Amino acid sequence: MARVADVLDRRTAPDSLSKPSEPVELTISFLSPITPTSTLRQSIPASYMIVHVKGGFNVNVYVDINGQWVSGNRGSRIVWELAQRQLGDSKKGLKTWKIRRETELLLSEERDQAEWGTLHFTGPSDLRHEAGTSGLIRPRFARTGTLQNEIDDDYRSIMDEEPVFAFAKSFHLNSSSSSSLPATDKVMFSIALIQNPVTQFAAARGLTFMRPLWSSWFSSVEALLDFHYLDYSTASKLASNYSAQLAIDAHASGSDEYVDIVALTARQVMGATVFSGTPDDPILFLKEISSNGNFQTIDVIFPSFPFFLYTNPRWLAYLLEPLIEHMLSGQYPNKYAMHDLGTHFPNATGHADGRDEYMPVEECGNILIMGLTIVNSLIYDTGVAAGSVWSSLGSSSFDPNPATSAFLLGKIETRDGVVGLDDSWGGSTKGLKQAQKWVNKSYRLWKQWTSYLIEFSLEPHFQLSTDDFAGPLELQTNLALKGIIGIKAMSKIAEAIDNTDDAKYYHNISETYIRKWEEFGVSRDGNHAKLAYHWYGSWTTLYNLYADTLLCFHLEGTSAPSSPSSTSHHDDQKPLAPSDSNPHQPPSNKTGFVSRNIYKIQSSWYRAVIQTYGIPLDSRHLYTKSDWEFFAAAVTSKSVRAEILQSVAKWVNETSTDRPFTDLYETESGGWPGVHFMARPVTGGHFAFLTLAKACGGKAMDGLAFLEIDENKNKEEKMEAEKFEL
Numbered sequence: 001m002a003r004v005a006d007v008l009d010r011r012t013a014p015d016s017l018s019k020p021s022e023p024v025e026l027t028i029s030f031l032s033p034i035t036p037t038s039t040l041r042q043s044i045p046a047s048y049m050i051v052h053v054k055g056g057f058n059v060n061v062y063v064d065i066n067g068q069w070v071s072g073n074r075g076s077r078i079v080w081e082l083a084q085r086q087l088g089d090s091k092k093g094l095k096t097w098k099i100r101r102e103t104e105l106l107l108s109e110e111r112d113q114a115e116w117g118t119l120h121f122t123g124p125s126d127l128r129h130e131a132g133t134s135g136l137i138r139p140r141f142a143r144t145g146t147l148q149n150e151i152d153d154d155y156r157s158i159m160d161e162e163p164v165f166a167f168a169k170s171f172h173l174n175s176s177s178s179s180s181l182p183a184t185d186k187v188m189f190s191i192a193l194i195q196n197p198v199t200q201f202a203a204a205r206g207l208t209f210m211r212p213l214w215s216s217w218f219s220s221v222e223a224l225l226d227f228h229y230l231d232y233s234t235a236s237k238l239a240s241n242y243s244a245q246l247a248i249d250a251h252a253s254g255s256d257e258y259v260d261i262v263a264l265t266a267r268q269v270m271g272a273t274v275f276s277g278t279p280d281d282p283i284l285f286l287k288e289i290s291s292n293g294n295f296q297t298i299d300v301i302f303p304s305f306p307f308f309l310y311t312n313p314r315w316l317a318y319l320l321e322p323l324i325e326h327m328l329s330g331q332y333p334n335k336y337a338m339h340d341l342g343t344h345f346p347n348a349t350g351h352a353d354g355r356d357e358y359m360p361v362e363e364c365g366n367i368l369i370m371g372l373t374i375v376n377s378l379i380y381d382t383g384v385a386a387g388s389v390w391s392s393l394g395s396s397s398f399d400p401n402p403a404t405s406a407f408l409l410g411k412i413e414t415r416d417g418v419v420g421l422d423d424s425w426g427g428s429t430k431g432l433k434q435a436q437k438w439v440n441k442s443y444r445l446w447k448q449w450t451s452y453l454i455e456f457s458l459e460p461h462f463q464l465s466t467d468d469f470a471g472p473l474e475l476q477t478n479l480a481l482k483g484i485i486g487i488k489a490m491s492k493i494a495e496a497i498d499n500t501d502d503a504k505y506y507h508n509i510s511e512t513y514i515r516k517w518e519e520f521g522v523s524r525d526g527n528h529a530k531l532a533y534h535w536y537g538s539w540t541t542l543y544n545l546y547a548d549t550l551l552c553f554h555l556e557g558t559s560a561p562s563s564p565s566s567t568s569h570h571d572d573q574k575p576l577a578p579s580d581s582n583p584h585q586p587p588s589n590k591t592g593f594v595s596r597n598i599y600k601i602q603s604s605w606y607r608a609v610i611q612t613y614g615i616p617l618d619s620r621h622l623y624t625k626s627d628w629e630f631f632a633a634a635v636t637s638k639s640v641r642a643e644i645l646q647s648v649a650k651w652v653n654e655t656s657t658d659r660p661f662t663d664l665y666e667t668e669s670g671g672w673p674g675v676h677f678m679a680r681p682v683t684g685g686h687f688a689f690l691t692l693a694k695a696c697g698g699k700a701m702d703g704l705a706f707l708e709i710d711e712n713k714n715k716e717e718k719m720e721a722e723k724f725e726l
Contacts, residue, residue: 022182024055024173032267033239036312036390039282040412040420041235043213043275046120046192046228048235054184057174060145063189064166065121066134067158070100070193072113074159077102080131082151087226093125094229097165102155107200107346112289114346117195120225123187127167134162141168190229194221198274199285199295199346201322204329207349213275213282217412217420234418242311245389246690249310253689255642257649262690264652265683268661269307272681274346275318279409284318287345289679295342296323299359299466300682302366303627303663305373306691307684309387313377314425317407317438320370324442326350336360336452337367357468361460361479364449365486369547371446372489375435375496376551376695378426379564385697386427394423398430406438436497443497450490450506457483458513459520459533467617467625469664469675475533477521481594482544484513488593489551510593518595528605529598531618539609540618542602543631545594546688549704552696553593560699592703600710603636610643611667613651623673626663627685634688637707641689 032047051061067078079102086093098118105115130137130147141147147168156163173183197209218224228235243263250259277283286301288294301319308316322341331350332338339356341348376387383392394413413421426434439446460483462474491506520533531538548554552564606615614624615632626648633644647667655670660679665672692700 022056024053024057024059025182026054026059026061027052031236031239032270033235034242034266034270034311035235035238036242036388037393037422038238038418038420039275039312039314039409039422040214040217041231041238042270042315044192044224044228045194045212045214045274046190046225048232049189049191050186051169051189052184052186053171053173054182055173056182059171059173060141060168061171061187062138062141062147062166062168064134064137064164065097065099065119065191066162066164067099069119069191070117071115071158072109072111073115075157076115077155077157078163079155080151080163080165082129082131084125085222085226087230094122094226095125095127095129095167096225097121097129097131097167099165107197109293109345112293114193114195117193120190120192120194120221121165121167122190122192122225122229123167123169127169127187129165129167131163131165134164137164137166141166145170188229188232190225192225192228194224198276199348201276201283201285201341201348202326202331202350203322204325210276210283210285213277213279216278238418242390249690249693253693254645255649257652258645258689261649261652261686264661265686266307266311268679269304269681269684271679273315273319277318279412281321281405282318282407282409283322284315285322285346285348286319286681288340289681290677291675291680293344294340294357295345295348297340298323298337298363298366299339300680302370302466303625303631303682304684305370306630306687309373309377309691310687310694311388312390312422312425313374313388314407314422316370316377317374320367320374321405321407322348323367324445328442328445334360335448337363337449339363357464359464359466359468360452361457361463361483362465364453365457365479365482365544366466368446368449368453368486368489368493369482369551371439372492372551375439375493376564378431378435379496380426380431380697381428386425387691387694388425389694391425392427394421396424396427396429398433400433400437402437402441406434406441432496439493439497446490446493447502450487453483453487454509457487458516467628470617470620473532475520475535476540477517477529477532478540478542478544480517480521480533481542482547484510484517485544485547485551485553485593487513488553489547492551514593518598522598522601526601528601531620538619539605541606541615541624541628541632542598543628545598545602545635546631546692548592548594549635549700550692550695552700552703554596554599555696555699555703556593557591558703560696560703564697596706599635599704599707602632603640603707603711604714606632606636607640607643610647612647613655613665613670614647614667615644616667621673622667623664624667625682626665627682627688630686630688634692635704637711639711 029050035041053059078099080099083096083098084093098120100118108115128147128149130150132152147166169187171185196211198212199210201208201210214224246262247259250262272287272289274285276285286296288297288300305316326341331352333354339359380386386392397410410423413423415421457480460476460479462472464472465476465479487506488510491503494502521529523530528539529542531540614629616622617624629644629648633641651670661683662678663680663682664675664677
């Protein structure tokens with residue numbers, strides 16, 4: 001899509017007294033900060049590029065960009081200009097190349113690339129600049145080491161005598177200092193794609209051009225770019241804090257390889273999003289990149305949501321808000337949750353005819369599970385118990401007005417001298433109030449989706465699951481599990497708003513269904529879950545089991561609290577007691593929602609079917625989805641988890657591609673399975689280990705200790721059997 005040229009010339013100064021000519025060390029670093037404590041900064045559509053030089057002789061550095069940043073069609077005609085401005089009262093200033101299509105195609109894309117918006121390429125004012133034909137400017141710089149400070153104003157198409165927009169910097173590293181240490185210097189650039197509007201959205205008020213969220217805080221594009229450029233030190237520190245904590249947590253949850261995988265994943269997830277709305281009603285829009293371009297796809301948000309829960313749960317809430325608003329307004333005719341907000345990003349025009357991709361059980365289960373994760377993320381007593389380490393930072397102010405958003409950003413805060421920070425997310429003071437305010441506003445939708453699952457989730461008819469590339473299938477075991485867990489989630493959502501009648505009703509139904517599901521979904525020999533109830537000899541990766549643990553259902557019947565949203569925060573409400581007269585009530589000695597046996601057999605089964613590069617999705621093919629591998633691995637024994645992680649790391653390390661991270665690949669060859677998925681935000685599922693480590697007040701993993709006990713017992717029995725044979 002784009003290309004940045006780096007150094008084209010390095011020349012030693014002709015001074016005979018210069019230091020011995022050691023090689024110049026040149027490093028180009030790129031930073032797209034992830035700042036979980038600052039939604040303001042995260043909303044800025046800009047990145048940093050820093051060129052670092054180190055050496056003992058003078059060097060000239062050249063960098064340029066071309067028009068491929070602003071169009072996916074190389075035949076598009078573009079226009080450009082250079083803007084210069086001072087930074088406040090200082091003598092310092094900035095130069096900015098502005099490049100855009102001559103005729104912008106508002107809210108259109110070509111080859112997955114936006115056809116509207118202006119690219120801003122900014123550097124300090126002491127740089128030399130030039131715009132012109134790449135075949136002339138680059139060779140001339142290689143000969144002379146400088147640019148002409150001239151602008152070719154012959155506007156043309158992107159590859160017609162390819163116009164490039166260049167900066168050059170002269171670094172004077174050759175000094176008369178007697179120091180033996182090489183000199184160092186650097187220059188910083190920023191790259192921003194500014195769009196307004198960013199999308200159009202069929203909101204409750206009608207089809208609306210949506211402004212970028214940053215425009216609520218900055219009066220102009222120039223004010224935004226100046227803030228971003230001068231904020232590098234602060235943004236870098238906030239981003240480094242995130243990266244350092246991520247590395248610590250990832251190593252504790254997995255290994256060094258896992259650290260690399262999640263680091264590679266994080267910016268890919270955020271790269272598919274754009275912040276919109278206002279601080280009073282913030283929204284995060286998401287594109288389903290490469291697969292089909294759908295807008296705000298629920299079953300794309302779902303695999304990515306572990307990333308958001310770990311990083312900043314409020315961003316997950318911002319993802320669900322436009323879906324809830326649209327469906328609550330009556331613009332979607334079906335009783336189940338919609339698949340997406342629009343056929344292709346950036347147009348969230350909805351599906352008034354109800355003919356979106358047909359995944360009714362999938363999407364209802366997804367949104368109910370994610371809804372409860374948001375509720376749970378809000379309710380915690382101490383920062384240590386928070387699902388994200390950054391959630392508890394900031395003030396605990398709360399607006400009780402039912403007409404306002406439960407998740408408004410409110411007043412941007414300053415802490416420790418850093419401006420532009422969020423307030424806290426939930427917590428003991430306001431968390432339950434926030435959750436209740438949010439759920440109450442859309443409660444009829446949550447009930448509507450649950451009613452659909454009650455009717456259709458236990459025995460799903462012929463339909464797609466999220467893995468639509470595999471085709472539709474009836475009686476899918478994994479899909480049914482998601483729907484049943486969704487019903488169970490609704491019982492906890494109802495509990496959070498003190499609706500005990502609904503809570504009991506959904507609880508009883510889910511308990512009845514899960515016992516039936518275990519009867520229908522397990523193979524005759526009891527060794528694994530089947531792909532479909534009626535498909536004997538088949539098997540599946542049961543990745544939806546992850547939700548049972550993440551939502552703390554596996555802790556029921558143990559000494560640990562089963563849900564943040566339930567009894568621990570309702571002192572006046574007693575736990576639901578089994579009724580001897582109710583045949584739908586589970587036995588009082590039951591441990592967990594999904595039987596522990598299901599966890600045990602699946603953990604053992606994955607070890608038996610793992611291939612060179614991971615676990616196949618199911619028995620039909622050898623391809624897999626990396627997001628679902630991490631969901632599945634998160635709820636296995638430690639040794640099985642390690643095996644799966646190592647196989648995925650092996651795939652990352654051994655296979656080569658010039659494409660961004662894919663989530664769909666062959667587990668034996670490591671290659672594409674005929675479908676080329678890339679750069680998709682679903683890779684946020686790689687954060688499944690991290691999110692689970694912090695779930696249930698940090699007790700979720702303790703609730704899986706029985707897997708280690710069972711595995712050790714099996715090893716001992718095997719050793720005894722081998723001794724007996726000898």
